[in-house]
Amino acid sequence: MSTTLPAPKPRRRRPAGEVVLGVDTHRDAHVASVLSLTGAVLATDEFPATAAGYRALLKWARRSGAVRRAGVEGTGSCGASLTRYLLAQGVDVFDVNWMDRADRRRRGKSDPLDAQNAARAVLSGRACARAKSGDGPVQIARMYKLTKASAVKARTQTINPLKAVIVTADPALREELAGLGNAELFRTCARFTDASSHEGAGEESVLQATRITLGLLASRIGQLSEEIREVDARLARLVECHAPQLLDVVGVGPDTAVALLITVGDNPERLDSEASFAALCGVSPVERSSGRRQVRRLNRGGDRQANAALHRIVFTRLRVDPRTQDYYERRIKEGKTRREIVRCLKRYAAREVFHLVKQLQPGPRS
DSSP: OOOOOOOOOOOOOOOOOEEEEEEEEOSSEEEEEEEETTSOEEEEEEEESSHHHHHHHHHHHHTSSEEEEEEEEOTTTTTHHHHHHHHHTTOEEEEEOOOOHHHHHHHOOOHHHHHHHHHHHHHHTSOOOBOOOOOSHHHHHHHHHHHHHHHHHHHHHHHHHHHHHHHTSOHHHHHHHTTOOHHHHHHHHHHHHHHHHTSOSSOOOHHHHHHHHHHHHHHHHHHHHHHHHHHHHHHHHHHHHHOGGGGGSTTOOHHHHHHHHHHHOSOGGGOOSHHHHHHHTTOSOEEOOBTTBOOEEOOOOSOHHHHHHHHHHHHHHHHHOHHHHHHHHHHHHTTOOHHHHHHHHHHHHHHHHHHHHTTOOOOOOO
């Protein structure tokens, strides 16, 4: 007599624990690795750097457990798009620096190893800097700032050959242009192109070629100057719209405000304290003490653009702000050097700016 056994009950799937994702980013493809909280490598794979690839990467990682944290190399370059996608999916993304050279010599270097090291950096707490979201008004400012820097560099590279041509030009032409300021010099040279277009065709002289060259270079300088003015106007409107309180600070103009906003990013909540912002700007004090000599020096790390912005604030205040001038005189009488006073003033400026940028409301995210 045959008896039928009851069908086995389906096993309930245990909810997977938390895992940590590490990604080594490249231009065309990203290599990802998933680690358990104990550091065991659960899976490693490669995905294309496309929108579909980002979705497939996160779906693949979640098969091993709940993904709440991720370490990504190059969050400001090749990994910027992936970082924005992971943040939109509720994953905390941490910026991971390159692997230590000594460690690389011992263990070798490969994309899977880099991905695993990115995850281990998050597990150990070595990677504690949260990635910028890069999807709001600050990202717009970053794009305009990049455009302006490129135009300023191109204009300088055009002004230099124009002045070199004048040095070797005919004496009569040199005397005609001598003593002119830059603005008047460029306008005068730009008119050479219009004058040469009305001259009859024939064999060109060196003088005529020189005038045409000066005219073309001056026209290019004018176009680049107009482009710079347009970008400056856009940056000023952006700051007035999203961070007008920064413009009320003594020594802060649109350029300085933009540099500081770019350093903070679109998610200022990632900065835990004013000390973290000071370290990010490279104005946190660094001990340089030995024996009985107890001193501190300027920090040579951090974001140098933000450091330069705070430097401009301090030196503007030293010229026009009575409170800063009184502070400078008092510290000089205490025996402090100019470098030490500037370091202190930059730290104070960083504190003031930090409390203002923490008030920023998140703008429209794309």
